[in-house]
Amino acid sequence: MSTAGAMQAAEATAQMPVIAPHVPAWRIFARNGTAAFGAIVLAVLIPLAVLGPFLAPFDPSRVNAGPPMAGPHWPHVFGTDDLGRDVFSRVADGLRVSLLVGFGAASFSTGLGVVVGGVAGFFGRFIDDLLMRITEIFQVIPRFFLGVLLVAFFGASIFNIIFAIAILSWPEVARVVRSEFLSLRARQFVDAARVAGASRRTLIFSEILPNAMGPVVVNGTLLVGQAMLLEAGLSYLGLGDPSLVSLGVMLQEAQQIMRTAWWTTAFPGLMIFLAVLSLNLVGDGLNDVLNPRSRER
Amino acid sequence: MQASPLLRAEGLVTHLFTDSGRVRAVDGVSLEVRAGEAVALVGESGCGKSMTALSLMRLVRPPGRILEGVVEFEGTPLLPLSDAEMRRLRGGRLAMIFQDPMTYLNPLMRVGAQIVEAIVLHQKVSAQAARTIALEALERVRIPAAATVLDYFPHQLSGGMRQRVLIAMAISSRPSLLIADEPTTALDVTVQAQIMQLLAEVRRALGSALLLITHDFGLVAEYCDRVYVMYAGQIVEEGSVFDVFERPRHPYTRALLRSTLGPDKRVASFTTIEGQPPSLIAPPRGCRFHPRCPEAMARCASESPPRFGLGVGVAARCWLHAGDAPAGREVAHG
Amino acid sequence: MAEAPAFAAAAAPVLEVRDLKVHFPVAGGWFQRETRVVHAVDGVSLAVHPGEVVAVVGESGCGKTTLARAVLGLVDATAGEIRVKGAPIIGLDAASLRAHRRRVQMVFQDPFDSLNPRKTILSTLAQPLSIHGIVPAGEIRREAARLLDLVGLSPGEAFLDRYPHQFSGGQRQRACIARAIAVRPELVVADEAVSALDISIRAQILTLLQRLKAEFGLSYLFITHDLGVVRSLCDRVVVMYLGRIVEEGPTERIFTAPGHPYTAALMASCPLPDPRLARARKTVTLSGDLPSPVSPPAGCRFHTRCPVAQAICGREAPPAIELGQGQRAHCHFAADAPRWQAGAGPAQESKP
Numbered sequence: 001m002s003t004a005g006a007m008q009a010a011e012a013t014a015q016m017p018v019i020a021p022h023v024p025a026w027r028i029f030a031r032n033g034t035a036a037f038g039a040i041v042l043a044v045l046i047p048l049a050v051l052g053p054f055l056a057p058f059d060p061s062r063v064n065a066g067p068p069m070a071g072p073h074w075p076h077v078f079g080t081d082d083l084g085r086d087v088f089s090r091v092a093d094g095l096r097v098s099l100l101v102g103f104g105a106a107s108f109s110t111g112l113g114v115v116v117g118g119v120a121g122f123f124g125r126f127i128d129d130l131l132m133r134i135t136e137i138f139q140v141i142p143r144f145f146l147g148v149l150l151v152a153f154f155g156a157s158i159f160n161i162i163f164a165i166a167i168l169s170w171p172e173v174a175r176v177v178r179s180e181f182l183s184l185r186a187r188q189f190v191d192a193a194r195v196a197g198a199s200r201r202t203l204i205f206s207e208i209l210p211n212a213m214g215p216v217v218v219n220g221t222l223l224v225g226q227a228m229l230l231e232a233g234l235s236y237l238g239l240g241d242p243s244l245v246s247l248g249v250m251l252q253e254a255q256q257i258m259r260t261a262w263w264t265t266a267f268p269g270l271m272i273f274l275a276v277l278s279l280n281l282v283g284d285g286l287n288d289v290l291n292p293r294s295r296e297r
Numbered sequence: 298m299q300a301s302p303l304l305r306a307e308g309l310v311t312h313l314f315t316d317s318g319r320v321r322a323v324d325g326v327s328l329e330v331r332a333g334e335a336v337a338l339v340g341e342s343g344c345g346k347s348m349t350a351l352s353l354m355r356l357v358r359p360p361g362r363i364l365e366g367v368v369e370f371e372g373t374p375l376l377p378l379s380d381a382e383m384r385r386l387r388g389g390r391l392a393m394i395f396q397d398p399m400t401y402l403n404p405l406m407r408v409g410a411q412i413v414e415a416i417v418l419h420q421k422v423s424a425q426a427a428r429t430i431a432l433e434a435l436e437r438v439r440i441p442a443a444a445t446v447l448d449y450f451p452h453q454l455s456g457g458m459r460q461r462v463l464i465a466m467a468i469s470s471r472p473s474l475l476i477a478d479e480p481t482t483a484l485d486v487t488v489q490a491q492i493m494q495l496l497a498e499v500r501r502a503l504g505s506a507l508l509l510i511t512h513d514f515g516l517v518a519e520y521c522d523r524v525y526v527m528y529a530g531q532i533v534e535e536g537s538v539f540d541v542f543e544r545p546r547h548p549y550t551r552a553l554l555r556s557t558l559g560p561d562k563r564v565a566s567f568t569t570i571e572g573q574p575p576s577l578i579a580p581p582r583g584c585r586f587h588p589r590c591p592e593a594m595a596r597c598a599s600e601s602p603p604r605f606g607l608g609v610g611v612a613a614r615c616w617l618h619a620g621d622a623p624a625g626r627e628v629a630h631g
Numbered sequence: 632m633a634e635a636p637a638f639a640a641a642a643a644p645v646l647e648v649r650d651l652k653v654h655f656p657v658a659g660g661w662f663q664r665e666t667r668v669v670h671a672v673d674g675v676s677l678a679v680h681p682g683e684v685v686a687v688v689g690e691s692g693c694g695k696t697t698l699a700r701a702v703l704g705l706v707d708a709t710a711g712e713i714r715v716k717g718a719p720i721i722g723l724d725a726a727s728l729r730a731h732r733r734r735v736q737m738v739f740q741d742p743f744d745s746l747n748p749r750k751t752i753l754s755t756l757a758q759p760l761s762i763h764g765i766v767p768a769g770e771i772r773r774e775a776a777r778l779l780d781l782v783g784l785s786p787g788e789a790f791l792d793r794y795p796h797q798f799s800g801g802q803r804q805r806a807c808i809a810r811a812i813a814v815r816p817e818l819v820v821a822d823e824a825v826s827a828l829d830i831s832i833r834a835q836i837l838t839l840l841q842r843l844k845a846e847f848g849l850s851y852l853f854i855t856h857d858l859g860v861v862r863s864l865c866d867r868v869v870v871m872y873l874g875r876i877v878e879e880g881p882t883e884r885i886f887t888a889p890g891h892p893y894t895a896a897l898m899a900s901c902p903l904p905d906p907r908l909a910r911a912r913k914t915v916t917l918s919g920d921l922p923s924p925v926s927p928p929a930g931c932r933f934h935t936r937c938p939v940a941q942a943i944c945g946r947e948a949p950p951a952i953e954l955g956q957g958q959r960a961h962c963h964f965a966a967d968a969p970r971w972q973a974g975a976g977p978a979q980e981s982k983p
Contacts, residue, residue: 031316188745192810195703195737196759197729210749341829441919455920485690486856487917490900494916512829515859515902519909538906556834558859559904560886567838567863570831573799 025289035285038278045275049099052092060085060093060245069261079263081254090245091267097246098228098272101162102279105227108166110220113173118212120174121181122204132178135171143168147230151239158241161234165227176219180212214290221283225276232272247272301372302329303474303506304353309366311345311352314359318578322348322361324530327604330474335500335507337517337538340527341553343574349527350478350510354393355383371473389419392467396479398459402451409447412466419470434465437502438495457488464496471503478510493520514557518542523610526550529575529585532604536611546613548592584616592617643717644678645818645850646702646735651675651711653697657925669924671697673874674711679818684844684851686861686882688897689871692921695854698871699820702852703737704728716817733763736811740823742803746795752779752806753791759813778809783839801832805839812843822854837864858901862886867957870894873924873932880958890952890960890968893933931963939964 030036048055057075058065064084065076072079078087120131150164184190185208193207228247234240235248247268254264311323322345330336340346351357353368355375368375370391375383387393395401403411412431413424422430428447435443438461451459460480467475477496481489497520500507509521517524517538524541526534526549534547545551555568572589575581581588587597597616605618653672672694679685687695700706702713704720713720720731739745746755756775760766766774772791779787782805795803804824811819821840825833837860843849853865861868861882868885870878870893878891889895896917903909917936922928928935934944943963952965960968 188739188741189747191700191703191705192737192739192745192807193747193758194705195732196810196814197732197762198758199725202758206750207747211747341831457920485921486858486900487690487896488920489902490916491918493902513902514830514904515909518904518906519902542904542906553830554904556830557904558834558857558863560858560862560898560901561903561905561908562862563883564863567834567841569834569838571835573801573832574829 028289029285032285032288034281035288038281038285041274041278042282045095045271045278046099048092049096052089052096056086056089056092058086058089060089062086065089069257071261072263078267079261081261081264082257087263087267090250091247091271094245094247094250094268095271095275097158097241097244098231098248099224099275101158101165101231101246102224102228102275104162105165105169105231106220106223108162109169109223110173110216112166113170114177114209114216116170117174117177118181118204118209121178122185122208124182128178131174135174138167139171144230144233147234148237148239151234156234156239156241158244161231161239161241162227164234165230168230169223169226173216173219173223176215177212180215181208184208184211214287217290218283218287221279221286225279225283228272228276228279302369303332303371304328304330304508305367305369306349306353307367307369309349309352309368310364311348311357311361312364313348313361320577321345321530321580322577323352324577324580326366326527326530326532328525328532328535330506330508332473333500333504333506334523335497335509335521337509337511337521337524338527339511339514339517339524341512341574343577344527345530345577346510346527347478350393350476350508353508354387354391354476356387356393385419388415388467389470390473392470392472392475394460394463394467394475394477394480396482398456398463399451401463402459404451406450407447408449408451408454408462412447412462412469415466416469430469431465434469435462437468437499438462438465440465455488456484457491460484460492461495464492464499468499468503468505472505474506474508475500476508476510479512480509481516482512489516496520514542514554515559526553529580530577531585531614533586533615534613536608540608540611546607546611546618547586547615548590548617549586550613552591584614644680644714645683645716646677646679646852647712647714647717648678648698648702649676649712649714651698651701651713652709653694653701653706654709667925670874670927671924672701673927675871675874675876677869677876677879679850679852681817681850682844682848683867684853684865686853686855686865686868687871688855688858688861688868690856690897690921692873692924693871694874694924695871696822699737699822699852699854702820703735704732729762733814734816735818735820736814736816737820737822738804738807738811738824741827742800742807743795743827745807746803748795751792751794755795755806756791756810756813759810763814765814774813775809778813779806781812781843782806782809783835784809799832800828801835804828804832804836808836808839808843812847812849815847816849818850818852820852820854823856824853825860826855826857833860840864858886858898859904870897873922873927875932876961877933878958878960878962880954880960881956884954884956884958888954888958888968890954890958890965891933891962892937892939892964894960895968896938931961 062085065086066080066084068080068082068084070076070080076086076088078091080086116131116135120128147164147168150167151160154160190203190207193203198207231246232248232251235246236252238252240246240249250268251265258265307327309323309326313320313322326349338346338349348361352363357363363376370386409428409431412434413427416422416427416430417424431447432443435446440446440458440461454462481492484492493516496507509516511517521538523537524535525532526541526547528549534541534545534550541550542554545554552568552570556570558564570589575585575588583599584597584602587593590597594616602614602616604612604614606612607618651672652674655669655671656666657669675698677685687698689695697706701708708721715731715734723731753772753775756778757771760771760774761768775791776787779785779790784790784802784805798806825836828836840851841864844851855861865882868880868882869876870891872893878885878889878894885894886898889898900916903912919936922935930946931944931949934940937944949961949963951959951961953959954965
């Protein structure tokens with residue numbers, strides 16, 4: 001048998017981790033290089049949009065802030081348009097409107113989708129059948145066409161645009177949430193909570209929903225980008241909110257002068273591209289963080 | 298020493314290069330399987346036994362990599378072979394059966410077509426002849442109405458039937474060695490008994506050897522001739538089933554056997570090994586079992602014990618035997 | 632199948648199940664028009680007495696897990712009665728069901744699936760403690776730490792704020808046991824609670840369960856397919872096949888003198904961790920697979936695979952035959968058991 005000294009030696013070199021270390025979320029996120037790039041781009045774009053009115057050197061709607069149709073030069077780093085307005089200031093302002101539409105529509109549709117999908121997935125049976133048929137009706141309607149119709153019918157205010165885009169996007173969220181709920185409600189930890197005496201509300205909000213949020217957040221991030229693109233499309237067709245300048249509105253206005261003044265379309269277009277790309281990259285990175293399997297690697 | 302072994306691995310090292318560090322899954326494993334014998338590689342989950350099997354078949358995928366060692370099959374070193382040569386060998390003279398048959402069957406292809414494909418790949422026969430061989434193989438694994446089963450899709454078969462199909466596929470090329478990785482873990486006991494007996498029967502008929510990777514000491518005792526016990530990436534003990542079960546030389550084997558419950562006797566109080574298997578990223582210094590070992594001595598914590606040969610084919614990696622035998626392989630094969 | 636357990640008089644049973652049936656509809660055929668029924672549990676009666684450990688054994692698809700879930704109220708019973716300490720639990724309203732749940736708890740099979748990955752161990756343990764008001768809110772943390780100490784995760788305080796993914800399988804199963812005993816239950820249902828664990832960890836968990844049983848006077852209903860565990864831990868065994876009980880009795884009797892050919896085959900299929908005994912015994916393997924529980928065979932449900940089946944077995948469901956000491960087998964030929972067991976299993980020749 002062992003001597004006391006041997007046991008101490010054994011204790012000293014025992015390297016069995018009693019509890020594995022907790023890997024911080026940011027480290028998993030940072031493992032994905034492109035996601036980190038997306039996050040950095042967003043970290044520049046979002047403050048630019050929010051602080052646009054304070055940062056921008058000129059009032060975005062001020063005519064003749066500089067010489068009309070001038071290329072990029074100091075102090076008009078993105079040049080000026082045909083009315084002499086500062087493109088950089090207008091891009092910052094437009095980005096704010098576009099992101100507002102993007103985040104607004106994404107939160108609205110995610111909220112609606114979570115409720116419909118959650119109820120369908122948790123209760124199942126005929127409630128599920130009913131809600132899923134309704135969801136499918138929304139899914140088979142051509143999205144862009146319905147968007148054009150809604151905005152043309154109800155008027156092109158920013159709220160209507162957000163509403164129109166949200167109405168088009170929630171079915172996707174509902175389907176994701178429903179399938180998450182369906183698989184989660186059969187998991188053993190949900191049964192364990194039931195055995196512990198948890199009420200239906202506890203089961204939904206404290207056991208199932210937090211575990212279903214991973215794909216919802218990822219999907220939501222992608223939805224922001226999609227909504228921005230949809231808004232740009234609507235605006236390009238002249239269905240944007242006339243009182244606000246979004247990036248899409250800028251593209252539409254610059255249609256005629258695109259050939260002679262490339263900067264009037266290139267910079268707003270680049271902003272949309274950067275914002276949507278980085279949102280998608282961040283979505284990918286969040287997928288790694290929120291998928292519990294990536295932790296066990 | 299008898300004729301050269303069918304399969305021989307010497308100093309095999311396979312590590313996995315993961316984000317959290319280098320996992321020393323197989324860390325200097327030497328083993329051999331002689332023609333016609335049934336050998337078990339037994340250990341708890343995460344000890345590296347499956348990775349050893351994959352290394353022997355050269356099926357290690359990134360982030361895993363075989364770093365060192367020799368693997369010889371029928372006298373041919375496997376590690377220098379080209380991928381094409383290796384493919385010819387796998388599923389030919391060297392066959393493997395896995396835990397979850399569904400993973401290895403194409404769900405969209407009829408069972409017969411899959412076996413025929415495997416046969417045509419390894420034998421120079423026509424598709425028609427291959428179908429006859431497939432039918433024979435299915436009959437050999439005792440699948441009732443084998444001709445009808447050829448036209449089934451995998452999902453139409455039960456778990457036991459699928460495993461039979463996989464065995465049929467494996468034996469269709471008359472392999473000299475079958476490597477079976479937990480072939481019955483997913484099955485019920487009565488079906489497990491059917492499959493294990495079938496394997497024994499098929500082996501007898503074809504004269505194939507078996508390397509059984511398992512965690513179940515019951516299966517080892519019942520169906521194998523020799524045993525390698527693996528712990529934390531290393532072989533800690535080897536010997537015939539009688540040696541290992543009746544005179545276990547390594548404290549780990551002793552503790553495992555005491556913890557093993559069989560239907561043959563009532564255990565009044567369970568003997569347990571405290572703690573849990575170590576991380577293979579940073580295994581303990583010295584003997585890897587010493588932090589859990591009830592018989593640990595001072596040197597166990599600092600020096601890794603070599604393999605002490607303790608008779609013909611019997612060896613243990615434990616300092617308790619430092620006085621019994623000189624270290625090294627020679628003694629073991631005396 | 633409807634008779635009540637014979638020894639109900641001895642002491643009031645903690646759990647009493649009478650003629651329980653759980654049927655599930657399955658949609659089948661084109662456009663789900665044709666509805667069939669899975670007879671998961673089809674007339675099961677059993678009792679667990681205070682301080683007793685009862686094993687329910689059988690292969691997958693025999694209905695043992697559904698039986699456990701019905702006892703916990705996780706699935707609805709189609710017919711029959713379940714009583715806990717004499718009080719019926721079928722058809723209870725939400726509040727009474729919650730009170731019942733305090734008395735019967737469960738340890739699940741998969742330690743990697745039975746803890747909410749997004750909750751700390753503290754909040755997992757706090758849930759039952761606060762729902763049933765076991766301790767005042769201010770003392771939940773201390774009580775949770777005490778429970779963890781009790782199950783060998785010590786010091787408990789160090790584990791409270793951790794997430795399940797930081798634990799090993801054995802540690803998680805200990806946490807699950809802590810959750811089960813948190814509400815001071817009288818009966819713990821363990822559904823394959825140790826089968827996913829490695830040998831060395833399994834022995835640790837079994838030791839823990841044995842210690843807790845002695846310490847708190849618990850009774851266990853042990854759902855398992857592992858006969859080694861049954862032999863070592865359980866007082867009585869109930870063997871199920873296709874939704875029905877085929878044999879029940881004291882553990883030693885079931886292991887040494889099984890009265891039903893299925894029990895005998897189960898014993899013979901279980902690998903023996905002893906090379907000499909394993910080589911000495913005559914192995915008997917059942918042919919074929921489990922029939923579908925949608926359309927179970929008529930007569931004795933085992934007759935399609937039974938090595939000693941006769942014509943009567945396909946026609947008539949066998950009655951329970953008393954074999955003494957509380958052992959009884961549902962087999963027409965249970966009384967002849969010693970004869971067909973002579974060779975450590977039913978004789979192969981008797982099959983036509």
